[in-house]
Amino acid sequence: MKGNIKKLAVFVMIAGIAMFMAVPTASANDLWWKMLIHGEYAFTGSGACTLAPGGFDENFKPYNAIYASMGPNFWEGVYTFNYNGKGKMDARQSYQLGPDNTPNTYSAGSDLLSWEFEYKMDGPEITFTFIPETYSLEYLEGPNKGLKLLPPNNAVFDKPWTGRISPDGRNLFVFYGGPAKLEIPEFGIELICNAVHQGFKTH
Numbered sequence: 001m002k003g004n005i006k007k008l009a010v011f012v013m014i015a016g017i018a019m020f021m022a023v024p025t026a027s028a029n030d031l032w033w034k035m036l037i038h039g040e041y042a043f044t045g046s047g048a049c050t051l052a053p054g055g056f057d058e059n060f061k062p063y064n065a066i067y068a069s070m071g072p073n074f075w076e077g078v079y080t081f082n083y084n085g086k087g088k089m090d091a092r093q094s095y096q097l098g099p100d101n102t103p104n105t106y107s108a109g110s111d112l113l114s115w116e117f118e119y120k121m122d123g124p125e126i127t128f129t130f131i132p133e134t135y136s137l138e139y140l141e142g143p144n145k146g147l148k149l150l151p152p153n154n155a156v157f158d159k160p161w162t163g164r165i166s167p168d169g170r171n172l173f174v175f176y177g178g179p180a181k182l183e184i185p186e187f188g189i190e191l192i193c194n195a196v197h198q199g200f201k202t203h
Contacts, residue, residue: 033121036169037081040203043091043172045075047195051097055190060179069100079172079199081119086131090114092140109142119163126163128174132156135184154185172199 050070052062062068077091091113098106116134120127133152139145149155158181163174174197182191 033123033165034083034085037119037121037126037165037172038083039081039201041079041081041172041199042202043075043077043079043174043197043199045174045195045197046072047075047176047193048072049095049191049193051189051191053189055183056181056192060181060192066101069097071096071098073195075195075197077113078202079174079197085120086116086118088114088116088134107143109144110140111144112136112138112140124165124167126165126174127160128163129160130157137184149184149186154183156183157181158183170201172201173197174199 048070050060050062050068052064052068054062054064054067056062073093073095075091075093077089079087079089081087092110093113094108094110096106096108114134114136116131117128118131119129133154135149135153135155136151137147137149137155139147159178161174161176161178161180163172165172176193176195176197179192179194182193184190
């Protein structure tokens with residue numbers, strides 16, 4: 001009987017030690033992935049957006065479809081990740097739009113875009129969340145040339161987006177989908193977009 005009690009005591013003690021050892025291991029793994037993604041990643045990518053003055057219904061259909069337009073877009077830029085769980089996306093975007101029921105039935109242009117985000121790691125998986133009042137937009141070419149929307153403003157993404165890094169931390173993949181909705185009240189429009197960005201670490 002005494003022998004069984006001693007064996008049980010040893011088992012409980014070992015199990016308790018193992019439990020406490022598991023916590024630092026998990027925390028170290030989390031920290032390792034965050035350290036791995038720190039820095040700047042140059043990226044390129046492509047996507048498509050539907051632009052709707054007046055917004056979309058619950059099925060992502062424009063309320064005023066006659067004035068809606070859509071088209072592809074192409075990106076080049078930089079993602080910056082900081083140790084504090086925050087970061088920033090800076091990019092130049094080229095786009096094409098059409099048709100809609102306005103004099104500018106089809107159009108094309110380019111712009112500068114940026115916004116800040118918070119990010120969380122689950123192993124190599126990344127979840128991005130938009131930081132309000134950080135969206136910036138400046139049209140460089142096309143019919144909207146010269147138009148700007150600088151922070152702070154009321155532009156907002158309606159949901160998080162996702163990403164992933166390679167095991168060596170050199171390659172980055174970001175996906176905006178779901179679909180992702182961007183609301184820009186100052187312009188009276190909403191956009192439904194899907195995009196893929198692929199990058200590599202530069203700094």
